[in-house]
Amino acid sequence: MAENRPTPPDVDRVAASRAAVAARRARAAVKAQVASGERTALEVLASAVRDPSGVEGRLRVTELLTSIPAIGVTKMQRIMTTLGISPSKRLGALGKHQRDRLRDFLSTKPTSKRSDRESSLVVLAGPTAVGKGTVAGYIREHFPDVRLSVSATTRAPRPGEIEGVSYFFVDDAEFDRMIEAGELLEWATVHNAYRYGTPRRPVDEAIASGESVLLEIDLQGARAVRRAMPEARLVFLLPPSWEELVRRLTGRGTEKPAEQARRLETAKLELAAQGEFDFRIINHDVAEAAREVVDLMEIRKAPSLS
Ligand code: 5GP
Secondary structure, eight states, X not given: OOOOOOOOOHHHHHHHHHHHHHHHHHHHHHHHHHHHTSSOHHHHHHHHHHOTTSTTTTSBHHHHHHHSTTOOHHHHHHHHHHHTOOTTOBGXXXXXXXXXXXXXXXXXXXXXXXXXXXXXXXXXXXXXXSSHHHHHHHXXXXXXXXXXXXXXXXXXXXXXXXXXXXXXXXXXXXXXXXXXXXXXXXXXXXXXXXXXXXXXXXXXXXXXXTOOEXXXXXXXXXXXXXXXXXXXXXXXXXXXXXHHHHHHHHHTOOSOHHHHHHHHHHHHHHHTTGGGSSEEEEOSSHHHHHHHHHHHTTOOSOOOOO
């Protein structure tokens, strides 16, 4: 027989979900501060130690590490293993030895990532399944100097996706709020299904601190960015052929046939828009395409092999 648990009254649940959203936003702000060089990761750790149940104390170690510009997901996972800290651990809940090891590690990181280098905003768009996400992922791993904008989306996370790294996963109410509050540089409903949007603040902050930013978004988003920021460079990623695009779309296997058909329809329309873009790159090979995108961002630094 089912257990007869009391359900919290609606009003409690609403208040709890509001509080959860506010807490998530506060943690996102801390991450943005670390990413922009406004605060160092060491300072954030110090705040967490002072107040383990505060915003910094509730931040996961994984989130703090991936806010540091030179650290991608793979590198972060390696660091966590080396430090002997489990991925779910929050800063405020670290044991003394874990804290000391993390502090030692963070002490070796630069205090700020600010630079006076020319900044640039590059938008990577292209048809569905052309491999934009894969190219963007490759850039995240191999070119730590490139800031990749993290979008908000109303769709549910796929296996392996990480909150705050892959996307900020939000519900419809929160997405509405972000639009209302003017927090999104652009947003669109993609494939007639879910909404996706680019948080404005990290992009503004990155540009203000001389960083180059890469947005991997859909075509409608690219057009909106062009209107909002005409200086942005728009890059269109092309498949080697239409047949190859169909193969990639159907081969991914994450969508149902009806969804695949809908995405193919969208892809046809999207391909027709390539003339609107400043640059076109053919995705024969992920590493090559990634390098071409990065070259457009005028980042001279060699890729990190670590
Ligand atoms: P997926 O659900 O496969 O992660 O992404 C679906 C589509 O949404 C992709 O074409 C991706 O480029 C697009 N997308 C992701 N983030 C954003 C965003 O912030 N704005 C817009 N307009 N499109 C986005």
